[in-house]
Amino acid sequence: xxxxxxxxxxxxxxxxxxxxxxxxxxxxxxxxxxxxxxxxxxxxxxxxxxxxxxxxxxxxxxxxxxxxxxxxxxxxxxxxxxxxxxxxxxxxxxxxxxxxxxxxxxxxxxxxxxxxxxxxxxxxxxxxxxxxxxxxxxxxxxxxxxxxxxxxxxxxxxxxxxxxxxxxxxxxxxxxxxxxxxxxxxxxxxxxxxxxxxxxxxxxx
Amino acid sequence: xxxxxxxxxxxxxxxxxxxxxxxxxxxxxxxxxxxxxxxxxxxxxxxxxxxxxxxxxxxxxxxxxxxxxxxxxxxxxxxxxxxxxxxxxxxxxxxxxxxxxxxxxxxxxxxxxxxxxxxxxxxxxxxxxxxxxxxxxxxxxxxxxxxxxxxxxxxxxxxxxxxxxxxxxxxxxxxxxxxxxxxxxxxxxxxxxxxx
Numbered sequence: 001x002x003x004x005x006x007x008x009x010x011x012x013x014x015x016x017x018x019x020x021x022x023x024x025x026x027x028x029x030x031x032x033x034x035x036x037x038x039x040x041x042x043x044x045x046x047x048x049x050x051x052x053x054x055x056x057x058x059x060x061x062x063x064x065x066x067x068x069x070x071x072x073x074x075x076x077x078x079x080x081x082x083x084x085x086x087x088x089x090x091x092x093x094x095x096x097x098x099x100x101x102x103x104x105x106x107x108x109x110x111x112x113x114x115x116x117x118x119x120x121x122x123x124x125x126x127x128x129x130x131x132x133x134x135x136x137x138x139x140x141x142x143x144x145x146x147x148x149x150x151x152x153x154x155x156x157x158x159x160x161x162x163x164x165x166x167x168x169x170x171x172x173x174x175x176x177x178x179x180x181x182x183x184x185x186x187x188x189x190x191x192x193x194x195x196x197x198x199x200x201x202x203x204x205x
Numbered sequence: 206x207x208x209x210x211x212x213x214x215x216x217x218x219x220x221x222x223x224x225x226x227x228x229x230x231x232x233x234x235x236x237x238x239x240x241x242x243x244x245x246x247x248x249x250x251x252x253x254x255x256x257x258x259x260x261x262x263x264x265x266x267x268x269x270x271x272x273x274x275x276x277x278x279x280x281x282x283x284x285x286x287x288x289x290x291x292x293x294x295x296x297x298x299x300x301x302x303x304x305x306x307x308x309x310x311x312x313x314x315x316x317x318x319x320x321x322x323x324x325x326x327x328x329x330x331x332x333x334x335x336x337x338x339x340x341x342x343x344x345x346x347x348x349x350x351x352x353x354x355x356x357x358x359x360x361x362x363x364x365x366x367x368x369x370x371x372x373x374x375x376x377x378x379x380x381x382x383x384x385x386x387x388x389x390x391x392x393x394x395x396x397x398x399x400x401x
Contacts, residue, residue, distance in 0.1 A: 106321075107347060107370075108321050108322075108346040108347050108369050109346055109347060109369035109370060109391075110369075110370060111249070111391070112369075131323055131324075132322050132323055132324065132347070132350065135349065135350055135369075135370060138347070138349045138370045138376075139370075155322075155323050155324040155325075156322060156324060156325055156353070156357075158325055158357060159353070162353065
């Protein structure tokens with residue numbers, strides 16, 4: 001009998017880590033760990049630890065390919081349900097396997113972002129990884145609407161106030177552990193209001 | 206008659222006096238750019254093999270011209286294309302390839318290194334690339350977040366242009382207040398804004 005598919009939310013916060021040291025999500029914060037800028041051994045080790053990652057930036061893992069076999073490995077063997085990828089077809093493959101693929105959308109200028117979006121698969125299960133994430137605060141409404149959801153703002157969000165502002169527009173943000181800790185410390189007053197469109201992602205239980 | 210571009214110091218002074226430069230991505234924007242008070246026209250698209258007439262029109266309008274060698278069609282970003290642009294009368298060349306900066310300077314043009322801001326962890330590497338390639342100017346994208354990011358970057362001495370999502374006078378003011386020499390923008394309403 002196939003495993004039951006249970007919908008789950010993309011957490012509001014992805015805490016970036018290189019996986020070489022354990023990173024735990026702060027209590028009460030809607031968060032998961034994103035592994036990036038690491039190597040294959042560290043990724044495998046962390047996936048088997050007591051603080052396994054929710055997400056991986058597949059192109060930044062030394063030793064790991066960026067192809068279908070790599071997707072199958074991280075999703076099936078390592079149980080990682082969110083995969084960040086530069087290549088749209090890799091993100092689409094993740095989606096095909098019932099997980100969430102996030103394809104990089106480069107927001108350096110308006111022309112470049114539009115061109116970056118041309119190759120977005122625009123299929124359910126493939127969201128947008130807006131890089132650098134801080135630029136989301138400066139997008140026009142029509143540009144924001146054009147980004148396939150869920151939107152994850154990734155990069156240069158290094159201030160709690162910026163993080164909170166980005167969460168008003170994005171479905172999730174990527175931050176360093178220190179910023180996540182500060183967000184958690186402010187949790188009682190922290191009520192993101194713009195995340196109502198956060199999409200469910202399938203979860204295998 | 207051969208054309209001699211201004212040296213980098215003069216190019217920088219020109220931008221400092223009139224900080225809003227026109228970034229054009231289509232041939233049809235040229236007329237508006239020429240009619241504006243923008244001191245420099247940045248050509249980000251188009252045919253790099255057919256720039257001669259455009260360059261002459263820009264010079265005839267009393268403006269300087271910078272070409273993004275990585276983005277125009279028909280050219281490979283290498284030393285030979287830099288020589289080609291020099292012969293075409295271009296005043297400055299923009300590239301994300303730091304290794305091209307010496308070649309651009311050697312041709313007598315102003316060398317502009319385009320720096321894409323991605324993540325905090327890469328800022329040190331980016332500044333190291335600036336120091337290694339010694340451009341005359343760094344163009345930072347997306348420039349609209351420069352005020353938030355400049356404090357995270359190690360110090361460097363090269364003048365900065367802010368480009369990308371600069372759309373309002375407030376964006377211009379914030380970038381200049383953060384220390385930018387000027388901005389590049391495709392928003393026509395800003396071309397020449399703040400000119401002295």
